Amino acid sequence: MRTAVSPMLVRLADERATGVLVRDHGALYLADGQIVHAESPAAPGLDVLLTASGRLRPEHWADAVAQAGARNEVARFLVDSGQVAGGELEICHLGALFDAAFFALAPGSGPTRFRYGVAHWIGAVRPVPAQVVEREARRRGRLLDSLWPYPEMDTAPVERSPHTTELTVSPRQQALLNLADGVRTPAAIARKLGRPAFNTLIEVRRLAAAGLIQIRAEPAEPTEPTAISEIAEPPAMLDSALLRRLRDALEASL
């Protein structure tokens, strides 16, 4: 099972810390121990979510950052200037926060650092208790596994399955399938569509379970005529390795 617990985050929440927690796959911004913002290279940012849908023009986003970024009030500026409604901004920001936090809290091997006193320029939107964010990250991990337990789908280039089926897909799924070209990863598709990355992972796993999408098939190895000597070679090493892998796979599925 994928655990998302970060002991350091729990401690920082307890001491009501303010600053940024930097982990392998993203960063969490805290204010008084609550999570106020999150970022991850795997998840589209608020700017992508707002601009890709045509909701906000990219130049207006850039203008808001230029005008209010220095005083950490970009969110407030967007609302006060009437460009985005308060409820809409909050929902979009919460979506981006939980999305990035899911990746930021994924198990990693690198060091975890916390820099005290750092605030994000987006400014105050809606703080979320750290334990709520952790609980949601764990729930998301379990949900993905329950749909189709192949995490390798999350980061590999995906393509449509060659088999045609009569299954109907929703317009949202269709838009995703149209971008599954064997080059883009789910994260790249999410960015292109302007949707949260986790929502895209969910749809990719659902489509994979339905047999509509797959990890890009490796180009077939050129088959060369097998020499007689190779056939005569006792494949004992290969067999034991294969058997070990089979045993591991069987044990893992128990």
Place this chain on the structure above:
Amino acid sequence: MANTETALKEATTVIEGALGAALVDYTSGMALGTIGGGKDLDLTVAAAGNTDVVRAKLRTMEQLGLKEGIEDILITLGSQYHMIRLLKGRGTNGLFLYIALDKQRANLAMARHQLKKIEAELEV
């Protein structure tokens, strides 16, 4: 203009008989906000579970070739009404408002009307 917290608060104070409400993202099953509920009604569990209700209905409509959107879904229990209102936002990722009502105290037509108004105020 309202934020999610005030919208949910309004839903549970203005709508007669409200037991709890949640704003839910129906792809991820996450409650973006909840109000009310309690030990008899875990709203995060309700949020995730009702996601399947919405998805099942959307899929059925696809299969039937119905091109219309869903305005709301009503589930009637012995003592409660559960109402799901899908939000038709421009850039939203598929959200619904979920509200549980006490059947004895609730006025269904009024509740639907008020939920619609709250959606409009959210401006999503």
